[in-house]
Amino acid sequence: MAELKYLSGFGSEFSSEDPRRPGSLPQGQNNPQRCPYGLYAEQLSGTAFTAPRHENRRSWLYRIRPSVIHEPFKRTNSAKFLTHNWDEVDPDPNQTRWLPFDIPSAFTDFVSGLHTVCGAGDPRARHGIAIHVFLCNAPMEKSAFYNSDGDFLIVPQQGTLQITTEFGKMEVRPNEIAVIQQGMRFAVHVDGPTRGYILEVFDGHFKLPDLGPIGANGLANPRDFLTPVAHYADEEIPGFKIFSKYQGAVFEAVQNHSPFDVVAWHGNYVPYKYCLDNFMVINSVSFDHCDPSIFTVLTCPSTKAGVAIADFVIFPPRWSVQEHTFRPPYYHRNCMSEFMGLILGNYEAKEEGFAPGGATLHSAMTPHGPDSKCFNAASTAKLDAEKIAVGTQAFMFESSLSMAMTKWGAETCQKVDHKYYECWKNLPKLFSDEVNV
Structure with missing residues (x-):
């Protein structure tokens, strides 16, 4: 591998040239009549040419051969x-x-x-x-x-x-x-x-x-x-x-x-x-469990304001300090589809069965939430300040689209846990004539 240097920033205009060919990046114009070192200029466009300036994404590549040769x-x-x-x-x-x-x-x-x-x-x-x-x-x-x-x-x-x-x-x-x-x-x-x-x-x-x-x-x-x-x-x-x-x-x-064979390039695509590890976590410091949207790293927006084609959400190590609160994720039904994966550790709401390298899918309006073990523990826990998810990294691909499984996902991989629903079967009926204080 080459030395791993990087340019930092998101959505900015960058430029880079291989130090073995100084001066390979044209100055003053994108497509000169003759590029330095006999290179070819080639533009890679990620948006329509006429996209608004703040949305326009493109990069110019200065390469030994154009990519059309094949x-x-x-x-x-x-x-x-x-x-x-x-x-x-x-x-x-x-x-x-x-x-x-x-x-x-x-x-x-x-x-x-x-x-x-x-x-x-x-x-x-x-x-x-x-x-x-x-x-x-x-x-x-x-x-x-x-x-x-x-x-x-x-x-x-x-x-x-x-x-x-x-x-x-x-x-x-x-x-x-x-x-x-x-x-x-x-x-x-x-x-x-x-x-x-x-x-x-x-x-x-x-x-x-x-x-x-x-x-x-x-x-x-x-x-x-x-x-x-x-x-x-x-x-x-x-x-x-x-x-x-x-x-x-x-x-x-x-x-x-x-x-x-790109010797130099510039652009924002x-x-x-x-x-x-660099994610700055935002969380409640009083009561209640915040929506998972506060853990969004990246989003691909739809044409509807506030609705995403896809969000990439993580659940990193963080302090949990809420008072008078059931701290794990609440039971819910959602108009979005939620695909979760686990990179390492144990996810707090499903410490058994949900393993690194596995996944879950909770489709639009399908109910889900903590398993019975998590519910029982969180309902009676002493609510001290606690750092949770230590050594864990779970993530979610969330989408406004209703997703369907492929044959490989549903059958061929032979990895579907057909007993998954049982993790909620032992949730007790707690209804009582007494007020629960």
Whole structure:
């Protein structure tokens, strides 16, 4: 890997050039008649050209060869469990829990290890989401991948990802996340069994949530988001494969050089990473349990004010000090769909059964909440100030869309916990003629 230096900030205009080629970034204009060092100028646009300035995302890449040099794309079965067919199995409103997903023992790289669990919408209409897990044990060799359908928010749970992008290199460990935006080519190197989760959005791009009354600071701070510096590879590689995810299918093209040949770049459409340890937690210091929206790291808004296509929410270590309050998450039914995963530790409301590398799905208006053990303990606990979720990191992909499971998620993976509903069966009837003070 290259030295891991980063440019910090979120949504800012960045510029970077490989120090091996000083002066490779054109000055004064984006597309000069002849670029320094005989490079080609290429723009990567993540929004419409005419998007408002504060929403417009694009970057200029100065590369050894333009990305148009490749053989025609052909359909491939390299990611046979990647799908956007939401009609494979009948709808199921039940609470669903998955035990930790199995990492294969046979040679499996990141692309072949992509498995779609659930989702909604249509990438052709640029509206919807998909939730995947990646289960792999080997590096991508002589290949790169890009997503024509949307953005990937990648959440490693086991194993470190060495991600090479056109913009440079990133190392992403568990308890960090990476976002690879639409159209960006990347390759993933892993060393041994590796597992994690992916939230894919078709509609737009992730942004920081508005803070409203919280004020200028809090939650995820822009300066903690890191972007790689330029690091090019000038390599002739016969038979190099470019995988394209397009309209939910995977295609393959062959070229004879590395696509990671960008010597310099500038713009605000970039890959980035973020360490979840840097999240500034906001919480109640008086009474009641706040809505999980206060834990939002990134959001992909819909066209309706305050309604998200997808939110990425975490439940990090934090102090719990509320008085006269049932402190764990309350029982609720929600117009949103909630997919939860566990990176490490034990989630406070489900300390048994919900394990790192597993997941749960609570669909729109399906009731859920603490299991009976958690309820009994929290109802009688002495309410001292307590630091909770120590050594734990749970997260939630929340969406306004009603998600459907794939056949792999519902059947093929064989990880559905069919006894999940039993965790609520022992909740007692406590109704009494006496006033409960």
